[in-house]
Amino acid sequence: MPKILNIVETAYRATIEEQDDTVLWLTHMLKNAGADISVLLRANAVNYAVKGQDASGLAFGETKMTHPPEIGKGVEKMIQKGVPVYLVEQDVDERGLSDADFVSGIKKVKREALPELIDQHDQVWHW
Amino acid sequence: MASEKTLTIAIMDAPYESANSTSALRIINAALEKGHNVNVFAYEGAVNLTMRAQQPHPNPVKGTSVEQEQHPTTKDWVASLFKLASTKDVKLDWVNCGLCVDERGAGDWIEGPRRGGPKDFLDASMASDATLVIPTK
Numbered sequence: 001m002p003k004i005l006n007i008v009e010t011a012y013r014a015t016i017e018e019q020d021d022t023v024l025w026l027t028h029m030l031k032n033a034g035a036d037i038s039v040l041l042r043a044n045a046v047n048y049a050v051k052g053q054d055a056s057g058l059a060f061g062e063t064k065m066t067h068p069p070e071i072g073k074g075v076e077k078m079i080q081k082g083v084p085v086y087l088v089e090q091d092v093d094e095r096g097l098s099d100a101d102f103v104s105g106i107k108k109v110k111r112e113a114l115p116e117l118i119d120q121h122d123q124v125w126h127w
Numbered sequence: 128m129a130s131e132k133t134l135t136i137a138i139m140d141a142p143y144e145s146a147n148s149t150s151a152l153r154i155i156n157a158a159l160e161k162g163h164n165v166n167v168f169a170y171e172g173a174v175n176l177t178m179r180a181q182q183p184h185p186n187p188v189k190g191t192s193v194e195q196e197q198h199p200t201t202k203d204w205v206a207s208l209f210k211l212a213s214t215k216d217v218k219l220d221w222v223n224c225g226l227c228v229d230e231r232g233a234g235d236w237i238e239g240p241r242r243g244g245p246k247d248f249l250d251a252s253m254a255s256d257a258t259l260v261i262p263t264k
Contacts, residue, residue, distance in 0.1 A: 029245035
C-alpha cells in the first residue's frame, strides 16, 4: 500500500458540518478503509492538536448543536488508530504553543526537515 | 486514442465561489482531451456542481436575456465533460460524496455522476498514475 501524507493547512474549515474538520474526518475514513496515511498539520492547523478544545454551546433560536466538533480528541483518536500526526515546529512556536498544550503522541518536525518527510511518502495531498 | 493513464482529482469548492472549480474543470477537460481517464471525487460543496436544478438567469446589469446570455451552469459543463469522455473513448468516473450530498440536499444530479464515499477516493488514487487535491482554502 503506497504511503499517503495528508497536509492540512486550513484550520477550522467547515467544522459546523457533521464531519467536524473535513480532511481529518476523511483521514479517519481512509485509515478505516486500509490506507497507510499520515497527517502533517501546518500553519493555523497546528491548533487542531491542542487538547481541551471546547466548541460546545452553539445555538441559533431553538436549534442547538448537541454534538459539537471535538477536533483535539479526533486527533488523539487518529494517533491511537496508528496515524502518525506531525506538526511543523516553527508554526507551533509562532503561535505561542508548547508541548503541554497538545494531545499525546504528536510529532514535531522542523520546516527544514519537511522535504525528507515528504520524500518518505508516495502521495502527498495538500489540503 | 486512450493513453491508459488515469488521473484522480479531489475537489471541494461549491460552484462559482472561487477559481478552484474552474481550474479543476480545466484540468479534467485537458486530461480527457489528451485521452486520459479521470476519476473525480467531489467532496463537500463540490457535490453541488452537478445538481440538476441549476438554471441560468438573465443579466440585468448587462440588460441581456437568459437566451442572449446562454450562460452555462456547472452542471452543463460537467455534462459536457462526460460527453467529451465518451467521444474520446476514455472513462470519467465522477463520485459525489454521499454524506456531503445528504447534508446539502443535493441528491438530484445529472446523468453521469454516482454516489460514493472516501473509500472510492482511496481506491481510485491507488489505481491512478497521479492524484491531485484542490481544497477549499
